[in-house]
Amino acid sequence: AQSVTQLGSHVSVSEGALVLLRCNYSSSVPPYLFWYVQYPNQGLQLLLKYTSAATLVKGINGFEAEFKKSETSFHLTKPSAHMRDAAEYFCAVSDQAGTALIFGKGTTLSVSS
């Protein structure tokens, strides 16, 4: 069965520092993987997706993620954090049927000045 584990429910960084949010997945079929961001009182915004093309995926707002099959990981990174990046981030994998997303528990990113 498909599942996602996000390591660390809360990550704190200083403005300008590297952001690294960890995601490991389990999938019985070649996975489609996604990162979403949620700001308070809003829906989810798609940051980036991996759908079996290039393993290094670039998304919006300077984020990128690398699909590593050997490590079953899809970690999200950003070279330099900005205050506006403070939000909750969700990693997701498509289910076996490919018609639903299975989400991790989320990681709250705090950015201090």
Next chain:
Amino acid sequence: KAGVTQTPRYLIKTRGQQVTLSCSPISGHRSVSWYQQTPGQGLQFLFEYFSETQRNKGNFPGRFSGRQFSNSRSEMNVSTLELGDSALYLCASSPPGTSGRIYEQYFGPGTRLTVT
């Protein structure tokens, strides 16, 4: 292009009542999915509709139901509300993908349901 819209944005209901939530997908999107978000359980998949047919269903009781209309708009209904149904209900729409597989979903702002 307008995004996914959900109505109402906020709703307060009493235990035992029923509620209907509405979702209008992005123009051209034929797949609509519903998710429940709670602090304890996180984001959980409810069901997915494509061309008025339910293709997938999550592990929720029969009190939760949905439908999709010919214009791709969707509604979900919860009958006999319980306190535990208080949640943010998110709708997402998806553009056509290869082999009918969803390769990205765009979410609406959600409907915040409070059951008292």
